[in-house]
Amino acid sequence: MKYSALIHSDIQKKWIEKFDSIKDQFKEKAEYNDVHSRFPYENIEWLVKEGYTLLTLPKAYGGEGATVEDMVILQTYLGAIDGATALSIGWHLSVVGQLYEQQMWEQDMLDQFAKEIKEGALVNRAISEADTGSPTRGGRPATYAVEQDGEIVVDGVKTFTSMSKGLTHFVVSAYDQALEKVGYYLITKDMPGVEIADNWNMIGMRATESHDLVLNNVRIPKENFVEIRGEGGKKPNGWILHIPSVYLGIAQAARDYAIDFAKSYSPNSIDGTIGEITTVQQNIGKMESLLLSARHFLWSTAAMYNHTSEPQQLWNETSASKVLVMNQGLEVIDLAMRIVGAKSLEMERPLQRYYRDMRAGIHNPPMEDMAYTNIAKSVQGLF
Template sequence: MNIIESGSIEERIELLAKTIEPFADRADENDKHGKFPFENFEDLKSIGYPALTVPTKYGGAAIGLKEMLKYQELISKADGSTGLSIGWHMGIMKDMGEYNTWEEEKYAEVARDTARTGALLNNAATEPATGSPTRGGRPETTAEKNDDGWLINGRKSFTTLSPILTYFVVSASVDGTEAVADFLIRNDRDGLSVDETWDSIAMKGSGSHDIVMDNVQVDEDDLVVYRTGGQKRPAGWLLHIPACYLGIAKAARDAAVSFATEYSPNSIEGTISDLPNVKQKIGEIELAILESDHLLYSVAEKWDDADEEARLMMGPELGAVKLSVVNKAIEIVDLSMRIVGAKSLSEKSRLQRYYRDVRAGLHNPPMDDMTIVHLANQSISKFI
């Protein structure tokens, strides 16, 4: 069954839930051996999931942000690496389709490929010398104009999904100018290679390796975005990040509460779920989840309903969602591990994986310090 053709959100959730049933067990195995979850993406492609955010005219479903986040949270609860990874593709395709970021013919080519074959795309923007692209560093990757189009040279780090990407959107400094441009590079271009550098203890299955471009020749129309400065507009689609870590947190909650309702040491009657101190922790977890659910999905709904002028004012609010939800997710996993105790540190416990994975959210954009400054500036501006 194809998820695009499903008639309602409830039917899509049912299909997706059935599709991702094996993901959690695979996540244990892949984490243990540092393997990329190829099977998960084949399963998602088999139901047409990568095309859900593609415009309907190109074969997608053009779903809203709130709906996308519900699916992303569900996938991430089963496997955080898979959820975060596919989230980049889903969000970027959604954003470009809504804002006509590229020339229509070029976007249509990629969108139809996604709908037809499940082709995947992600940005390749981070470099060792520049750090996070949100900090504004100029890429050391270069693009030189020639008679055949553009010659690209450089290296990008943290390129999530690199083992299976069909398309890389690579940022590069345009030779002889102050401009920075994005170039669409197919995975079969000569000179493009994946250097398997990903050795993180968190999100092991995300395949966030380096990609290397050694005299990669692309066509003239593969230059898809040309920037000469100016501030980037707010990106609602980046809420796929907190949705991912909230999913991980809910998986940790389930593991802890399940343990608490089953574990009965001989020092007490009943299970530890009857103990006041354990109930206190479970209640704190539920409060954090309730707060996170309301913040994440109310802001997503606000984004869906907002016009362009209103969206331009939502940057600090979007950052606040990411900061709050990710930090609460870390708190939830910590409380869950306190309930389970030392057993949570066993290699056999999924909680130790959740603990490692959830902390990766601190290093996804936007960074907490930038969010706090933007919130402060927004407040100050009202009195100037």
């Protein structure tokens, strides 16, 4: 990946050097983890040990204070090395970045949680449910919370809990029957009643182990009721750009593999390599153009988010980034597979994994129809 002209901050340079030192080990494990639907424990352990989980924690709390732009660039790079590792750790980076940028919790909770992050805590939001569909559609969760004997009892099942077995903390959405509102509750893995269902069996992003989180009347302190949905108004969340970043990286990896193949594969039916054939060159040109377009759109959106005093003006860019990257990324992988030909379907080659993982990204938020609807409402002044 030749990003050198676009890499400019010390944080970016430092972590790309670190990733370069470990990328071969990460790539070696990727095939096994995918085939066996096994979480990349060693990769995540390395990232925690090296301090990557502190990336988006502000400096005032003892973190690195990375910007959305830093995160997007680094997650793109990590996604090209191992998509499942990047997507898993990206949820943690995104949650932490948004929490502290928007000061979403009471100060005491933010201070305490920062200490736990520095001690190795890993967090993700658990908000999807089988009966509600995508949380971006605003359905009321069946998971409920009720106050009993000075504590809060949370009961329900959450789906698509990425990094489930590696998480120490879950920010769980539940319907508060007394308030008649949806709240968010901080739950730790060691609380009685917390279980992981071990039922993740998908064709894509298999190694994220996004099992169901089962909450069996989990009792938590009242102070762990940390948020109310919609309180304080809806704001653009630049940290959610970690999602298209990972898939942009996967598309980059597919491109890199196809280029290397085209430059080296020389069947005896032709002189030279297939990279000299006009049709292959046309596909390479299309692939590269799509990738350039997606990268510049996503990275410029992240840069604008950092430098604007009114992030609400970036609703359309943040919504469009994921849709554009996913659609163009899928086309990039399709072209890469056409270049490699039938060999791209061999299980020993990574292209088929890139394709399956990329398909999974369609179902990450925001959903395409919701993104287009929000963009349409924005340009018509209907919000």
